[in-house]
Amino acid sequence: MTYPKFIITIDGYIRMGMVNQHKELLLPGDQCIGGGYYTFDYIASSIVLDRSSYDFGKPKWHLLDTLKVPARYQGMKLVYVYDDGWNDDFLVSQQLNIEYYE
Numbered sequence: 585m586t587y588p589k590f591i592i593t594i595d596g597y598i599r600m601g602m603v604n605q606h607k608e609l610l611l612p613g614d615q616c617i618g619g620g621y622y623t624f625d626y627i628a629s630s631i632v633l634d635r636s637s638y639d640f641g642k643p644k645w646h647l648l649d650t651l652k653v654p655a656r657y658q659g660m661k662l663v664y665v666y667d668d669g670w671n672d673d674f675l676v677s678q679q680l681n682i683e684y685y686e
Contacts, residue, residue: 590633591619592643597652597685598662606637618643620664631657633676634665645674650681658684 586602591609593599594617599609606619619637624630636642643664653662662676676682 588622589619589637590622591616591637591640592645592648592651593617594647595652596648596650596683598654600631600654606639616640617647624660628661629659630661630663632663632665635667645676645679648680650683651676652683652685655684655686 586604588600589603589606589609590598590600591606591614593610594615597614599611600622601609603609606616609619610616616637617640619640620633620635620643622634623632625632633643645664651662662682664674664676666673
């Protein structure tokens with residue numbers, strides 16, 4: 585069964601899609617630094633990222649300065665919601681530089 589999943593690569597790309605396993609989002613030569621699941625909050629114009637990848641773990645945001653996001657999501661905020669009760673949400677759009685790609 586497919587689910588809306590995302591990964592982050594060491595090169596700063598976020599890849600999103602409906603897949604069975606996170607590894608299906610990898611391209612040849614990619615090195616993954618975490619992933620999870622996503623939903624769209626159209627009212628807040630946001631992409632809500634949460635949880636973690638079974639294979640790759642939680643996103644290692646601290647390894648990035650810039651996140652490269654597909655151009656179709658330009659104008660939407662990105663937020664990562666920690667589910668451990670200890671961390672505040674990570675406001676990706678405010679903490680990292682965002683570049684858009686086709």
